[in-house]
Amino acid sequence: MGSVNGDDSNESSLNSDDPDADPNAGPVFRSLVAKFAFPQPSSSVPGKLRPRDCHTRQRSALLLSSSLSPPKTAKRALKPYTRPNVSLADPSPHLDPALFPPLTDIITPGLDVLFVGINPGLQSSSKGQHYAGPTNHFWPCLSLSGLTNGEVVTCKDDTSCPSRFALGFTNIIPRCTPGTDTLTSFDYSSNLPALVAKIAASNPLVVCCVGIGVFRTLAGIRTGEVRVGLHQVKGVCSRVFAMPSTSGRVRGVGREDRVQAFKELARCVALAKSEERCSAAAELVKVESET
Numbered sequence: 055m056g057s058v059n060g061d062d063s064n065e066s067s068l069n070s071d072d073p074d075a076d077p078n079a080g081p082v083f084r085s086l087v088a089k090f091a092f093p094q095p096s097s098s099v100p101g102k103l104r105p106r107d108c109h110t111r112q113r114s115a116l117l118l119s120s121s122l123s124p125p126k127t128a129k130r131a132l133k134p135y136t137r138p139n140v141s142l143a144d145p146s147p148h149l150d151p152a153l154f155p156p157l158t159d160i161i162t163p164g165l166d167v168l169f170v171g172i173n174p175g176l177q178s179s180s181k182g183q184h185y186a187g188p189t190n191h192f193w194p195c196l197s198l199s200g201l202t203n204g205e206v207v208t209c210k211d212d213t214s215c216p217s218r219f220a221l222g223f224t225n226i227i228p229r230c231t232p233g234t235d236t237l238t239s240f241d242y243s244s245n246l247p248a249l250v251a252k253i254a255a256s257n258p259l260v261v262c263c264v265g266i267g268v269f270r271t272l273a274g275i276r277t278g279e280v281r282v283g284l285h286q287v288k289g290v291c292s293r294v295f296a297m298p299s300t301s302g303r304v305r306g307v308g309r310e311d312r313v314q315a316f317k318e319l320a321r322c323v324a325l326a327k328s329e330e331r332c333s334a335a336a337e338l339v340k341v342e343s344e345t
Contacts, residue, residue, distance in 0.1 A: 154179040156228040160212055161256045166220040166323050167201065168258035168292075170249065170268055172227060172234055173241075175301075179230035183209040184223040189302025191312050192264070196221075199316035201323065224252055226271060233303070234267075242271045253290055259326050260284075261292045262319055265299035282315050284322050293326060295319050 157174040171185070178186040185192035186209040197206045202219050215221040227245050231237060249272070253261055263269035266280050272294065273287045280296050287294045297315040298307045 154230040155182075156230065157182065157184060157225065159222075159224040159228075159252065160184070160216060161222045161224055161252060162216040163256055164220065165216060165222045165256060165258040166327070167260050167262050167295075167319065168222045168224065168253065168256060169262045169264055170272070171223075171225045171264045172268055172299075173225050173237065174228075174230045176230060176232055178209075181209070184212045185209055185300065187302070190300050191302065191309055192300040195300060195309070195312045195316045198313050200320040201316070222256065222258065224249070226268060246271060250289060253292055258292050259330070260295050260319070260323055261290065262295045262297060264297060265301075265304075266296060267299070269294065269296040283318060293322070295322060 154176060157178060161168065169184075174184070175187050177188065178184060193208050196202060201221065205218075207215070211218075212223055215223070226249050227237065227241050261272075263272060269280055269285070270276060272290065273285065282297055283295065285294045285296055297319065298304065298312060300312055
């Protein structure tokens, strides 16, 4: 009985809520519970934000400012470029003739070749020499053609070419311009009769058009492909040879192509001379037979 009563007294003491029954029961129980409890967040100090709260507020403020920003305005549309109306009868802008005078023609009777260009550039006009531009391939190609008997010639030799090699020089348009893009159709058409008169007066063996555009102007051809070589042009007594431009501004034509065109010109000149000699011999035989 004593053992049973002792067990009952122990159970009643453990299950009792009265702390006076066992002074060590309350703290022991609370310590056991504290080991398995979730940690509670520390109380924040009033007026001070934790780092996580700062980032959240900054992000919210950024989103709010972006949503309240005014919409972007569309860019102003550019007006399309309209080319000014220029009458074909109006001449292109002129340079001061005192600073850039026209080139003098170098033409004598009995020429083998009369070279015809479009018009002189700034370098040629300022120096007073034909094809004097530093990027022009005319003189190097002429030196390799065979028309100068193997001699190397430059723009400084243009005045002596008629007496030394029977070569002359002229242009469709005598006045100087920075480029051919400033010329109008009126410039070509108004100067064409004077060019035809020069050819008829000098009567060269071959007229060489230095540039396909020069040949189109002389022959009156606006469209169609133009081959390099000899052509017959109505109203021109001489043979007409078409070749690419020697200007360095012209793209798509290499120096080798220009050299080959000059060599073909030399071959045509030699052939024309042979035909002239044969024709002269046949005429002489005919005269002798009649007498």
